[in-house]
Amino acid sequence: MTILQIAFLLIAFVTLVSALMVVTSPSMVHAALWLILTLAGIAVLFVLLNASFLAVVQVAVYIDAIAIMIIIVVMLTNNPLRSQMRTVTRTWWGAAIGALILLAGLLVMITQTPAFELQAPALAMEQEQYLKTLGSALVDVNQFILPFEIASVLLLAALIGSITVAWPFLAGRKEEQDR
Numbered sequence: 001m002t003i004l005q006i007a008f009l010l011i012a013f014v015t016l017v018s019a020l021m022v023v024t025s026p027s028m029v030h031a032a033l034w035l036i037l038t039l040a041g042i043a044v045l046f047v048l049l050n051a052s053f054l055a056v057v058q059v060a061v062y063i064d065a066i067a068i069m070i071i072i073v074v075m076l077t078n079n080p081l082r083s084q085m086r087t088v089t090r091t092w093w094g095a096a097i098g099a100l101i102l103l104a105g106l107l108v109m110i111t112q113t114p115a116f117e118l119q120a121p122a123l124a125m126e127q128e129q130y131l132k133t134l135g136s137a138l139v140d141v142n143q144f145i146l147p148f149e150i151a152s153v154l155l156l157a158a159l160i161g162s163i164t165v166a167w168p169f170l171a172g173r174k175e176e177q178d179r
Contacts, residue, residue, distance in 0.1 A: 008048050015041030029071065036067045053131055065155060069162055 018037040025031040039062045046055035137143040 004048065008045070011041055011044050011048070015045065032067065032071045035070065036063055039063045039067060050127075052127075053134070066158070069159060072162065 015038055018034045018041060021034040022031050022038060025034055039058060043055045043058040043063070046052070046058055138148050139145055
């Protein structure tokens with residue numbers, strides 16, 4: 001086993017454990033911090049796969065923008081009574097069995113696909129040329145500018161939604177301080 005394979009297995013393990021902690025953490029703030037670790041692990045996996053552009057996009061979009069916005073929303077709407085509420089229901093085992101069945105089905109589908117056994121072809125041009133082509137395609141009117149702009153509008157809508165969710169809570173807190 002090479003050092004690269006050991007690093008891949010270690011980072012994949014940390015990423016999977018942190019992803020599990022996202023869904024099992026009782027605190028929403030802790031879950032958001034585990035989410036950031038999960039997304040950072042995915043970015044490191046992109047680096048190990050020599051997909052440096054995707055690693056930078058992973059860090060810039062997901063960790064910097066979305067995860068920080070989630071933390072801000074959680075902190076703005078955090079209710080002290082929420083920590084006393086029960087987060088696991090009595091039927092958690094049904095969800096666990098359903099998730100395991102879904103995982104088994106996905107693994108069977110993936111292993112039976114012919115593309116799973118194929119090797120990826122070598123790149124026809126240098127990686128820098130691909131990045132230059134991608135960069136010009138993102139701002140070209142005839143190529144990918146519409147999805148690029150839709151993603152920016154989606155992030156703006158998420159920001160407006162987080163402010164809307166936090167607004168009544170902040171207004172109630174201000175009224176309590178005025179009393």
